[in-house]
Amino acid sequence: MTAGAVTVLLVDDHAVVRAGFRRLLEQMPDIRVVTEAASGDEAYRVFSDCQPDVAIMDLSMPGMGGLEAIRRIVGRFPAARILVFSMHETAAFAQQAMRAGACGYVTKASAPEVLVEAVRAIAAGRTFLSPEMAQQLALEGVVGARNPLSVLTPREFEIFRLLAEGRTADEIAEALYLSAKTVANHATQIKQKLGISTAVELHRVALRYGIVPE
Secondary structure, eight states: OOTTOEEEEEEOSOHHHHHHHHHHHHTSTTEEEEEEESSHHHHHHHHHHHOOSEEEEOSOOSSSOHHHHHHHHHHHOTTOOEEEEESOOOHHHHHHHHHHTOSEEEETTSOHHHHHHHHHHHHTTOOEEOHHHHHHHHHHHHHTOOOGGGGSOHHHHHHHHHHHTTOOHHHHHHHHTOOHHHHHHHHHHHHHHHTOOSHHHHHHHHHHTTSSOO
């Protein structure tokens, strides 16, 4: 390992996944994984302790998800450099992650060397999108296919996703450290923005745009 190696916080709720990515990254002489976290909550807590050059963040985790963790970390540490590394291959997730404060987005379907390239790029102060995600976002721009979910804020998007997964307002409130009333107010705002009125319609929208699996 060389002096001045890029320090990394690795955040994923699966220990086996973290172990695999740690082995991949630590094969590189210029990258060092300094700590790990299994949830957004834990990532938020340990970020201030390790102050990594790059945090690699999954999105779908128990409790506080990656989007909310990104939003909170960047809110407290504006210079934080966060790379999303997620199974979600839908452009809406990349858009919302970047809005929340992420500097890059790589899908887990990407080749291993893409993750390494992304870590180096973000540590150097650049943004990075995996090729398939960059192509998808560019295609949306070319054809003018505006995703209706783009009207949602990152927090609204996260609540929308959790509602679509069947979580209750109380469960979402506990995960995001909000009151149930606040979640209910967000849910009302989400439905108004999307022009829907029922939970069934909300779930259909989420299915249509690949936010939840069929």
